[in-house]
Amino acid sequence: NAGVTQTPKFQVLKTGQSMTLQCAQDMNHNSMYWYRQDPGMGLRLIYYSASEGTTDKGEVPNGYNVSRLNKREFSLRLESAAPSQTSVYFCASSEQGGNYGYTFGSGTRLTVV
């Protein structure tokens, strides 16, 4: 009964380093999402994948890339981390229509120094 699993839970990067945040869901959902959450800003959509094989930009895609590896997995990559990317990152998934809301992973707390 894992739901949405994110790794790692915490990460500290130096400016310019790269890393990939992993996300996997076991609910057979078609759609997956990456959000970032910053104080006073709410959750902002970075990228999403409506179904396997498709990805689209969200509200704040700059500095990020994504891969929908298969139906279960959706990864987020920071190619050259910047201090402005310090944030909490949440992965989420939903059935195609999203009529029952999204299920979120427990988040990755990323600090870029």
Next chain:
Amino acid sequence: RKEVEQDPGPFNVPEGATVAFNCTYSNSASQSFFWYRQDCRKEPKLLMSVYSSGNEDGRFTAQLNRASQYISLLIRDSKLSDSATYLCVVKEVTGGGNKLTFGTGTQLKVEL
């Protein structure tokens, strides 16, 4: 204007009190509405969907007014465990699929 607006609070209420949160949204084409709960340093979790006719789940009642583009959440008989941030969420259907827009949340603190 923000797409989804909420009073950030905090709302400090005594245990047993009734508290109401409000939310307004800007896109009249929005199709579905939700309230999420987020505990400190945790992920958001779905609290309840909001239906046009209004709906209730135990101590929680949600209302939607499409004409005014307004959503509310009422919590009766507040418990200490209700302390959290409550996020108003609006779903739109776009060319690229569904899109959820989150409010910044209203913080509730229930005190003894």
